[in-house]
Amino acid sequence: MAPKVLISDKLSDAAVQIFRDRGIDVTFEPALGKDKDALLARIGEFDGLAIRSATKVTEKLLEAAPNLKVIGRAGIGTDNVDKDAASKKGVIVMNTPYGNMITTAEHAIAMMFAVARQIPEANASTHEGKWEKSRFMGVELSGKTLGVIGAGNIGGIVCDRARGLKMKVVAYDPFLSEERAIKLGIEKVELDDLLARADFITLHVPFTDQTKNILSRDNIAKTKTGVRIVNCARGGLVDEDALADALKSGHVAGAAFDVFAVEPATESPLFNLPNVVVTPHLGAATTEAQENVALQVAEQMSDYLLTGAVTNALNMPSVTAEEAKVMGPWIKVAEHLGAFVGQMTDEPIKTIEIIYNGSVASMNLEALNCSAIAGVMKATNPDVNMVSAPVVARERGVEISTTQQDKTGAFDGYIKLVVKTAKRERSVAGTVFTDGKPRFIQIKGINIDAEVGAHMLYTTNEDVPGIIGTLGNTMGENGVNIANFTLGRSDRGKDAIALLYLDDQPPAPVLDKLRATGMFQNVSPLRFNV
Structure with a gap:
């Protein structure tokens, strides 16, 4: 029977077709993820679940999904999936970390330009018929020091693009090797050093207990006066109240945020502050990226369900x-x-x-x-x-x-x-x-x-005559057929073992008869998933 996959969020038609072309029985209901009760009622019949960010995979949903083997998230963030509950239920959680890397990195660079040259404010002012050239004095990126917090996949692309803009790049990343830093043409530093030196700071780390508020009030105070801060990674990496205070005091010259501690962000201490650029989590929002991650998740899930191949899993x-x-x-x-x-x-x-x-x-x-x-x-x-x-x-x-x-x-x-x-x-x-x-x-x-074999019997005994006969006779007299029979011993007259491959599981009374002979130290039936 073909594996069954439910797509409960919006995915491209090409991704849906990949499932079909691979022989997967796919159900495409992109509105289902927003209706948790309807999803709960349907999820039990599926082997795979393909999602974006609208579907919330909770412990309750997983409990209702006895057949579920894999969850595929088209994109990087899996905050909407209870990964601990999925792991306990034996469900693989996959994402597509590479499909939107360039798009997200480009958005960070664009936000850096926007805040450096006050482009959104200048745009709004000009649309209003004003001509305020002197008001919007910006700064160049060339020659400035960019501090990159997190130099992984996306951060590494930002480093490369920034060097192309003739910026000096320093990076804080505990997992960044000296070899990779040299290859990227950047300087690996500790966080305090980055905070003290950077003219611009951009964050590219996941949200974890270690990275939560990595730019805390104390750390923001350690930054260079006039610094500009960009966050296109995850909400909660920056203390937004502390940043708002630093912007009002002039210590921080500007900020550009695509992500917020609470999303959808209908209010934030950063809103309506001068020289703060905000976008509604658009980091991965390009036609190319959306198509790439959708195609990747379809391929990855199909590969796992059909061949056992596991790609970009977070818990396997x-x-x-x-x-x-x-x-x-x-x-x-x-x-x-x-x-x-x-x-x-x-x-x-x-x-x-x-x-x-x-x-x-x-x-x-x-x-x-x-x-x-x-x-x-x-x-x-x-x-x-x-x-x-x-x-x-x-x-x-x-x-x-x-x-x-x-x-x-x-x-x-x-x-x-x-x-x-x-x-x-x-x-x-x-x-x-x-x-x-x-x-x-x-x-x-x-x-x-x-x-x-599926049914086996393991015995231990002293190496003495009569063991083979006792095992054979007892099995034969009770209608248990031996498919194969293996013996071994440590030395003559010492410890010996027997491993019998049986056609069927031996009944308990047969095992009791063997134990009653007094010839065996251990008589253990075994079952294997063959």
Whole structure:
């Protein structure tokens, strides 16, 4: 059955057609996102939800969407999506951070020119029939110092354009490397240094707990007298009351804002102040950008629903379509290893260590980690998936660690999972054979070669005669067919294990008969999603 996607906001016809061309069953109702009750009643039937900013994806909406797998936001901002709730429900949240980068950067540059030359006020005055040349004395951008707070994708474009205008650019960004700063031709500085030196300041960071009011009253006071401040990123990055006071006092010469702490902004302390340019969140509002983000979100959602490729997800590692093909069997191995240990563990887990050896160590380990953790967590929470598993593990206080190793042993690559509780440690390893099928290759340090089946039985015992006969006879006498049978031991007369691949789940009375023989230390039925 074709995946079903709902588009509840305005998207271009070309984007809708992309879904259809890819074989997606798409429902295009651009007014639905504004009617939360109607959306709540409809969302349950869809696998994907494509939105802009009008649709609010709340915890309540997610609870009503048992089939939902992916939310695609055409644009950068996902403030209208409860990402924590989506992660807990195992729903991927994607955005399109690159489709409107140039448009937003250009708007910031345009706003900088507008406030430097007082263009909106001069325009209004001239339309009124006035000729006030002396009133609108501006400043040049050339030769001025631009302070860029956030030199990521959009900020980096602003840096490039500003250098083309012969501005000196300094940037504050904790994640900016010296190498990238050199490549951009800018100077990396601390925030206080930027505030003291910049003639113009432009912000290009997301709204987080760390960036909220990054231009606070105290920080605005640290700026150079006559500074001009531009914000085309997110509302709430600047204390608007403090900025209004600084504008009235003359400490700040001008400001240009496209975003506000509360939107739609019908009132603001910045409104109607001299030399303040304001626009209604137009950063991404060009024909090209709107088309680009719509097409991108359609492609990204289609790729995920049809191939498992993950692009620009905010709560899941990205996996390209090519990676998904190569990694598919390894993702299954990681899940099976986690499922094995998870089903064997009935105590609170303290740590999960995932060891990647050989060829698999160079793959997308974040995605493999998510699969392994999901396998472990599903034992106690069947609704967990690769998206929600890390959240569940973190809530339970489980420490996750990853180790990469060069090739050792007989296999080109393998994954080993080690889970520790307060009382014990369990380990299991697996690989992918040339036939593309997952195999268990080690349990408790004992080497084996076992296929993975939907229904399996794991036993541990001392290495003594009669184990095979007891297992075979008990299964046969009770109508349980053994599809495959694997044995392993640490040494003669020492610890031994058996892993049976069964056609069906063994009934509880059969397991009780095995335990009643006194020959087994452990008799555990296992189930795997094959």
